[in-house]
Amino acid sequence: xxxxxxxxxxxxxxxxxxxxxxxxxxPEGGAAVxxxxxxxxxxxxxxxxxxxxxxxxxxxxxxxxxxxxxKLLNGDLSRIKSxxxxxxxxxxxxxxxxxxENDYSVNLPYIFxxxxxxxxxxxADGYIKFFVECSGADSPRPLHVMKNNRDIWxxxxxxxxxxxxxxxxxxxxx
Numbered sequence: 001x002x003x004x005x006x007x008x009x010x011x012x013x014x015x016x017x018x019x020x021x022x023x024x025x026x027p028e029g030g031a032a033v034x035x036x037x038x039x040x041x042x043x044x045x046x047x048x049x050x051x052x053x054x055x056x057x058x059x060x061x062x063x064x065x066x067x068x069x070x071k072l073l074n075g076d077l078s079r080i081k082s083x084x085x086x087x088x089x090x091x092x093x094x095x096x097x098x099x100x101e102n103d104y105s106v107n108l109p110y111i112f113x114x115x116x117x118x119x120x121x122x123x124a125d126g127y128i129k130f131f132v133e134c135s136g137a138d139s140p141r142p143l144h145v146m147k148n149n150r151d152i153w154x155x156x157x158x159x160x161x162x163x164x165x166x167x168x169x170x171x172x173x174x
Contacts, residue, residue, distance in 0.1 A: 031143050
C-alpha cells in the first residue's frame with residue numbers, strides 16, 4: 001500500500017501546477033494529483049477543468065481553450081459532470097477518513113491510498129494500474145497512470161473512479 005498526502009487544496013492553476021510538479025514525479029503522486037483535480041472540479045468547475053487537463057495524459061485530451069491549447073474530450077467531460085450530478089460526494093470517497101455514514105466528510109490533510117498487483121506494471125514500464133481505496137465501494141477502483149516525456153505521471157484511464165458510491169443509510173425509525 002502506498003499513500004500520498006496533500007496538505008492543502010490548491011485554489012489557483014499555479015498552485016495546482018506546483019502540486020503536480022512536486023507529486024507527479026511518482027506514479028502514485030500522479031494518481032493523487034488526478035483525484036485532487038477531480039475534487040476541485042466538483043467544487044469549482046472552471047478551475048477544476050483546467051486542473052483535470054493538467055493531470056491527464058495528453059493523448060486523452062483534444063485541442064481547446066481550457067488550458068494551454070487543450071481541453072478534455074467532450075465525452076469525458078460529459079461523463080464527469082453526469083456522475084458528479086448523481087454523486088456529488090464521489091471525489092471525497094477516495095480520501096481516507098470519509099465514509100457513507102459521515103456523508104463523505106473529509107478534513108485536511110487529504111490522504112489517498114493506492115495498491116497494485118502483479119499485473120499492474122512498473123515504473124520502468126512507464127504505465128501503472130493502481131487500485132484506489134474508496135470508502136463508497138466494496139473494493140478499490142482501478143486508475144491507470146502513464147509517464148510523459150517530462151517524467152511526469154498523468155492519468156490515462158480513470159473511468160472506474162467515476163462510478164457511483166454507497167448512499168448514507170437512512171434511519172427508518174420514525
